[in-house]
Amino acid sequence: MSTETSPATTPPAAVVVLAAGQGTRMKSARPKVLHAVGGRTLLGHAMAAGRALAPQHLAVVVRHGRDLVAAEVERVDPQALVVDQDDVPGTGRAAQVGLAALDAHVGGELTGAVVVTASDVPLLDGATLGQLVAAHHADGNAVTVLTTVVEDATGYGRIVREDGTGDVLAIVEHKDATDEQRQVREINTSIFVFDADVLRRGLASVTQDNAQGEMYLTDVVAFARAEGRPVRAVITDDPTSVEGTNDRLALSVLGAELNRRTLERWMLEGVTVVDPGSTWVDVDVELAPDVTLLPGTQLHGATKVEGGATIGPDTTLTDVEVGAGATVVRTHGSLSVIGAGASVGPFAYLRPGTVLGDKGKIGTFVETKNAEIGAGSKVPHLSYIGDATIGEGSNIGAATVTLNYDGVNKHRTTIGSHAKVGGDNMLVAPVTVGDGAYTAAGSVITRDVPAGALGVSRAQQRNVEGWVERKRPGTAAADAAAAARRAEGQHNSTTTDDGVAPTEGSSN
Numbered sequence: 001m002s003t004e005t006s007p008a009t010t011p012p013a014a015v016v017v018l019a020a021g022q023g024t025r026m027k028s029a030r031p032k033v034l035h036a037v038g039g040r041t042l043l044g045h046a047m048a049a050g051r052a053l054a055p056q057h058l059a060v061v062v063r064h065g066r067d068l069v070a071a072e073v074e075r076v077d078p079q080a081l082v083v084d085q086d087d088v089p090g091t092g093r094a095a096q097v098g099l100a101a102l103d104a105h106v107g108g109e110l111t112g113a114v115v116v117t118a119s120d121v122p123l124l125d126g127a128t129l130g131q132l133v134a135a136h137h138a139d140g141n142a143v144t145v146l147t148t149v150v151e152d153a154t155g156y157g158r159i160v161r162e163d164g165t166g167d168v169l170a171i172v173e174h175k176d177a178t179d180e181q182r183q184v185r186e187i188n189t190s191i192f193v194f195d196a197d198v199l200r201r202g203l204a205s206v207t208q209d210n211a212q213g214e215m216y217l218t219d220v221v222a223f224a225r226a227e228g229r230p231v232r233a234v235i236t237d238d239p240t241s242v243e244g245t246n247d248r249l250a251l252s253v254l255g256a257e258l259n260r261r262t263l264e265r266w267m268l269e270g271v272t273v274v275d276p277g278s279t280w281v282d283v284d285v286e287l288a289p290d291v292t293l294l295p296g297t298q299l300h301g302a303t304k305v306e307g308g309a310t311i312g313p314d315t316t317l318t319d320v321e322v323g324a325g326a327t328v329v330r331t332h333g334s335l336s337v338i339g340a341g342a343s344v345g346p347f348a349y350l351r352p353g354t355v356l357g358d359k360g361k362i363g364t365f366v367e368t369k370n371a372e373i374g375a376g377s378k379v380p381h382l383s384y385i386g387d388a389t390i391g392e393g394s395n396i397g398a399a400t401v402t403l404n405y406d407g408v409n410k411h412r413t414t415i416g417s418h419a420k421v422g423g424d425n426m427l428v429a430p431v432t433v434g435d436g437a438y439t440a441a442g443s444v445i446t447r448d449v450p451a452g453a454l455g456v457s458r459a460q461q462r463n464v465e466g467w468v469e470r471k472r473p474g475t476a477a478a479d480a481a482a483a484a485r486r487a488e489g490q491h492n493s494t495t496t497d498d499g500v501a502p503t504e505g506s507s508n
């Protein structure tokens, strides 16, 4: 995403992400900040926005669900500092322990701009934070707060502005506000830039003497003003971009809006999205111009689709690379690679480790796993191909299965190039079918088939003449058999089929 690359402004000394809150309204065993939208946790979004500023340090303050949240911090960004909040409640305490940890980390007092942000604001991007930091420096502020104007400000901290200058005098929490202050619809988003020194000394003066018995970060504003230092607000005209995720309803609404913005961005980059309402694309997915996404498509994780490929309808891909011009129809896939010009589905299941070569085919009702299928090779119908390597230009007959599991261990099936495996073969691994080899339809292949050989493994057919008329007299089958015999004016052929039709598999 363009907003997550180089910073548009002087990098701040540090970003502190406040992620210690409980989030009780999610009604979840999982910490709020570990709920995800757009393929990223709320915490992941906050950290990405912070990282986009290229700060010298990034700290995340944790407490509720501490170990899970700390693990996510580490997973997202091993460079980030995990800081534990103690049992003193409030955003002020969270910022204070964050700053103290940064001071300890630098071995002195951190100086410069410190961005403090909430951890539950998934649509906040690096560009918005960058503008806030730029305004902070340009105006020479001690504190710069990002605000927005909402219809219903109930529950939020209100921005109290000075008559005349419009500068910020204070932020008053809803529970502590007067009736007059509650009329204010400009609210604190919990996204700030502070001068480190003002923040440190301000927090040292903050008490828990308020309606909620918490240390309020917002009280640092009045502290700065009392010192005669300027505090100003930047109003965003995009309230959604700073909206917190307090419950599952907000999670779904913000998730849908994030998706809408992601799709809008890709459409403007040349991607056709036939039905944005039923198409979901995670923020880290990469799409090339002239990709077409048909209805019901979901692209997750690090999925990457090259130009001219068509995905869908009704396809879910997670961490899948799709080559140029490939088509992927009604498919569920993960951790797989689909080559250029290849064709997958309808109704294919690509499990991790599937690598389909250029112009290859994984067709209808086919499941693959840990399988390399070479360029131009085809597995068109009703197959399971697991723990297998298939060379180039080979064809696997319908309903063929690689039996990779002996009940204890997994084994590999190797099929060479330009081989033709017959329909309904059971390939009992470990086993190899050589280059250019054929196998007969219905074979159970337990021994290697050398290059160029025909592998056959099945009982010969025997026809018992007249059996139906003798054993099932009076049935429709017997009547049909008798009619056929009369029409032919003779008995059925008495020969038995001992020929071996080579593959009997479909080749398309």
Ligand code: UD1
Binding pocket: 018, 019, 020, 021, 022, 061, 085, 088, 089, 090, 091, 092, 093, 094, 117, 118, 119, 120, 155, 156, 157, 158, 171, 173, 187, 188, 189, 190, 215, 216, 217, 218, 244
């Ligand atoms: C806070 C602001 C309020 C603002 C609102 C925006 C204060 C006192 N109030 O309200 O002005 O309008 O956000 O949503 O700052 N957190 C901690 N440790 C804590 C408490 C909170 O790390 O002890 C973190 C939370 O994880 C969250 C952020 O701080 O990321 C905001 O906490 P939340 O409880 O949502 O904010 P409020 O206090 O309701």
Ligand code: CA
Binding pocket: 244, 246
């Ligand atoms: Ca909140």
